[in-house]
Amino acid sequence: xxxxxxxxxxxxxxxxxxxxxxxxxxxxxxxxxxxxxxxxxxxxxxxxxxxxxxxxxxxxxxxxxxxxxxxxxxxxxxxxxxxxxxxxxxxxxxxxxxxxxxxxxxxxxxxxxxxxxxxxxxxxxxxxxxxxxxxxxxxxxxxxxxxxxxxxxxxxxxxxxxxxxxxxxxxxxxxxxxxxxxxxxxxxxxxxxxxxxxxxxxxxxxxxxxxxxxxxxxxxxxxxxxxxxxxxxxxxxxxxxxxxxxxxxxxxxxxxxxxxxxxxxxxxxxxxxxxxxxxxxxxxxxxxxxxxxxxxxxxxxxxxxxxxxxxxxxxxxxxxxxxxxxxxxxxxxxxxxxxxxxxxxxxxxxxxxxxxxxxxxxxxxxx
Amino acid sequence: xxxxxxxxxxxxxxxxxxxxxxxxxxxxxxxxxxxxxxxxxxxxxxxxxxxxxxxxxxxxxxxxxxxxxxxxxxxxxxxxxxxxxxxxxxxxxxxxxxxxxxxxxxxxxxxxxxxxxxxxxxxxxxxxxxxxxxxxxxxxxxxxxxxxxxxxxxxxxxxxxxxxxxxxxxxxxxxxxxxxxxxxxxxxxxxxxxxxxxxxxxxxxxxxxxxxxxxxxxxxxxxxxxxxxxxxxxxxxxxxxxxxxxxxxxxxxxxxxxxxxxxxxxxxxxxxxxxxxxxxxxxxxxxxxxxxxxxxxxxxxxxxxxxxxxxxxxxxxxxxxxxxxxxxxxxxxxxxxxxxxxxxxxxxxxxxxxxxxxxxxxxxxxxxxxxxxxxxxxxxxxxxxxxxxxxxx
Numbered sequence: 001x002x003x004x005x006x007x008x009x010x011x012x013x014x015x016x017x018x019x020x021x022x023x024x025x026x027x028x029x030x031x032x033x034x035x036x037x038x039x040x041x042x043x044x045x046x047x048x049x050x051x052x053x054x055x056x057x058x059x060x061x062x063x064x065x066x067x068x069x070x071x072x073x074x075x076x077x078x079x080x081x082x083x084x085x086x087x088x089x090x091x092x093x094x095x096x097x098x099x100x101x102x103x104x105x106x107x108x109x110x111x112x113x114x115x116x117x118x119x120x121x122x123x124x125x126x127x128x129x130x131x132x133x134x135x136x137x138x139x140x141x142x143x144x145x146x147x148x149x150x151x152x153x154x155x156x157x158x159x160x161x162x163x164x165x166x167x168x169x170x171x172x173x174x175x176x177x178x179x180x181x182x183x184x185x186x187x188x189x190x191x192x193x194x195x196x197x198x199x200x201x202x203x204x205x206x207x208x209x210x211x212x213x214x215x216x217x218x219x220x221x222x223x224x225x226x227x228x229x230x231x232x233x234x235x236x237x238x239x240x241x242x243x244x245x246x247x248x249x250x251x252x253x254x255x256x257x258x259x260x261x262x263x264x265x266x267x268x269x270x271x272x273x274x275x276x277x278x279x280x281x282x283x284x285x286x287x288x289x290x291x292x293x294x295x296x297x298x299x300x301x302x303x304x305x306x307x308x309x310x311x312x313x314x315x316x317x318x319x320x321x322x323x324x325x326x327x328x329x330x331x332x333x334x335x336x337x338x339x340x341x342x343x344x345x346x347x348x349x350x351x352x353x354x355x356x357x358x359x360x361x362x363x364x365x366x367x
Numbered sequence: 368x369x370x371x372x373x374x375x376x377x378x379x380x381x382x383x384x385x386x387x388x389x390x391x392x393x394x395x396x397x398x399x400x401x402x403x404x405x406x407x408x409x410x411x412x413x414x415x416x417x418x419x420x421x422x423x424x425x426x427x428x429x430x431x432x433x434x435x436x437x438x439x440x441x442x443x444x445x446x447x448x449x450x451x452x453x454x455x456x457x458x459x460x461x462x463x464x465x466x467x468x469x470x471x472x473x474x475x476x477x478x479x480x481x482x483x484x485x486x487x488x489x490x491x492x493x494x495x496x497x498x499x500x501x502x503x504x505x506x507x508x509x510x511x512x513x514x515x516x517x518x519x520x521x522x523x524x525x526x527x528x529x530x531x532x533x534x535x536x537x538x539x540x541x542x543x544x545x546x547x548x549x550x551x552x553x554x555x556x557x558x559x560x561x562x563x564x565x566x567x568x569x570x571x572x573x574x575x576x577x578x579x580x581x582x583x584x585x586x587x588x589x590x591x592x593x594x595x596x597x598x599x600x601x602x603x604x605x606x607x608x609x610x611x612x613x614x615x616x617x618x619x620x621x622x623x624x625x626x627x628x629x630x631x632x633x634x635x636x637x638x639x640x641x642x643x644x645x646x647x648x649x650x651x652x653x654x655x656x657x658x659x660x661x662x663x664x665x666x667x668x669x670x671x672x673x674x675x676x677x678x679x680x681x682x683x684x685x686x687x688x689x690x691x692x693x694x695x696x697x698x699x700x701x702x703x704x705x706x707x708x709x710x711x712x713x714x715x716x717x718x719x720x721x722x723x724x725x726x727x728x729x730x731x732x733x734x735x736x737x738x739x740x741x742x743x744x745x746x747x748x749x750x751x752x753x754x755x756x757x758x759x760x
Contacts, residue, residue: 037688074687074688076684076687078680079680083758115757116757116758119753119754119757119758120681120754120758122750122754123685123750123751123753123754124684124685124688124750125688125747125750
């Protein structure tokens with residue numbers, strides 16, 4: 001920065017976590033000649049559990065600060081605790097109250113990374129926000145940007161990024177998305193960065209390693225009221241211990257006896273009832289998704305053939321997607337899918353390209 | 368990377384003057400003995416230490432034996448407040464102390480610790496809208512068992528100068544001791560321990576182009592103090608530990624230069640400070656920015672503002688991205704967006720109390736740097752305002 005205040009090169013704000021992926025992302029941005037600023041968000045954790053959180057512990061902050069210093073870039077910690085609690089934690093709790101199984105990581109990308117952090121970066125006069133996600137932004141037809149899976153299919157994180165819009169993609173970089181994890185490790189070694197990484201955990205960052213049911217019981221005890229268990233036909237089978245304690249597709253630990261295996265099929269919040277179904281009954285060949293984000297900016301004019309992932313780690317399954325009014329879409333699978341869960345994201349792919357996605361609606365039609 | 372970063376945080380700390388570094392070097396390389404040792408090397412160190420002490424005594428118009436070298440300004444404050452109260456209790460001379468809500472944590476938290484852990488009685492005085500302690504409030508707070516009044520010379524966060532001569536006189540007339548934390552004001556005011564009603568004075572050389580890691584406490588002859596750091600009998604038994612001779616020598620050199628250059632320094636920083644205040648006031652003509660602290664009774668290098676609905680940490684980051692180093696108030700609490708207790712005590716509404724910004728100029732700053740900041744700030748701040756609106760919603 002000279003005294004004229006003009007940036008001499010494009011500026012990138014890199015979201016750093018202290019981990020190998022975001023560290024390599026920052027190093028690549030420096031190597032590519034950008035004016036790089038490292039930031040780390042301090043997210044919410046329960047009082048006294050800051051050290052147990054899966055992210056942004058004081059130790060990880062020190063790691064990130066140290067890596068930024070090694071790279072010679074400024075580093076700032078942004079305190080997002082209160083905003084995260086008001087948005088993501090509240091969302092997580094409220095969704096469970098509606099009998100849904102939310103994916104707070106998707107919501108966090110929408111509300112925290114690509115809203116709060118994105119806007120904070122733009123306020124710093126940044127041209128780009130970069131993260132350590134395994135995904136790719138590629139130029140598409142007629143000046144549009146496309147979101148693609150990361151080159152490393154095992155690490156691909158495009159599922160949780162399906163909420164991005166053209167505005168975001170124009171100003172977003174995923175520097176490690178074009179590498180495999182082993183290549184990223186090799187790059188870390190080349191840059192002299194620490195290569196140790198924690199095992200991939202599916203735990204939510206703010207649960208401090210605890211089971212989400214215990215967290216719910218502490219914060220929203222009113223959700224865990226015992227109630228009846230019915231079959232899909234309405235036969236009373238017994239009592240459940242509280243709807244949040246069950247997941248869709250769950251078979252074990254239901255405490256009922258029946259002449260064939262039963263699975264959790266649905267949660268009826270109004271009647272506080274848990275509905276069980278047979279293997280046949282819990283499959284769906286159709287679902288509706290709401291709040292659909294089409295990354296291209298608008299829904300396709302005609303129904304399309306694509307593949308849909310109904311969970312982060314699910315395989316994409318072939319389906320026909322028909323855009324509906326009110327930001328919804330109908331998904332018709334070629335063969336029935338199991339475990340479709342209200343509140344989880346259904347994400348649409350054509351090949352490696354992520355077209356967008358939405359949240360699975362509550363009233364999952366029966367097959 | 369910022370090529371020419373601009374340092375506007377001289378109340379946090381200052382660069383060490385090359386002449387100070389030059390004065391210190393021989394006491395690492397040649398006179399490195401322990402000043403308590405009898406031998407040749409010890410004598411050289413002892414000579415350096417005592418010359419430094421005499422020099423400082425001369426500059427403050429006090430006796431060398433009235434000066435204690437400590438490890439930092441906070442230690443000087445701790446020793447003054449805790450040392451005096453503990454000794455008074457042991458001698459049965461009283462149990463009460465008076466301080467103010469705008470003191471640095473080194474005084475305020477020590478006083479609260481004495482109250483909460485050791486059972487002393489504490490009166491914490493409030494301030495007016497400019498951050499000033501009313502001398503009459505001090506008079507009203509004094510009791511027969513009051514041992515000590517501790518009021519800072521000038522506030523770190525808003526720069527307000529306290530009426531310490533009046534307060535010191537009131538305390539002394541009542542028979543209480545008067546301590547002042549002069550850490551922010553050492554090179555910006557005149558000090559004379561013979562004429563000023565001060566019994567204990569804390570200084571920190573790193574605030575006036577000396578090294579970090581050394582503090583000074585003046586304690587008038589006859590004041591009984593318990594040590595905070597206990598061990599060998601250094602500093603007349605008032606502060607154990609091998610004295611850091613090079614830093615003591617550096618402290619003396621820094622104070623010598625500060626006193627010698629005081630008038631021209633004050634003129635230089637006042638000029639830049641006024642340019643900063645008028646420039647920022649003109650750049651933000653709306654009601655979203657206000658000058659905090661006293662408009663005239665303030666440290667000559669100190670400009671402080673509050674930005675409505677903004678977060679001081681965000682302000683510092685915005686300015687840093689422009690290449691300007693600033694502070695939200697006390698460097699000790701930066702990065703933690705808690706409302707400022709000082710702005711609260713001055714009566715500011717909550718929407719102002721996390722938006723403090725402190726800009727403190729120094730020797731090496733020039734007009735071009737100030738003008739650069741004033742020119743760049745509005746756009747950067749309006750970007751931050753747009754973000755903050757979104758984050759609040």
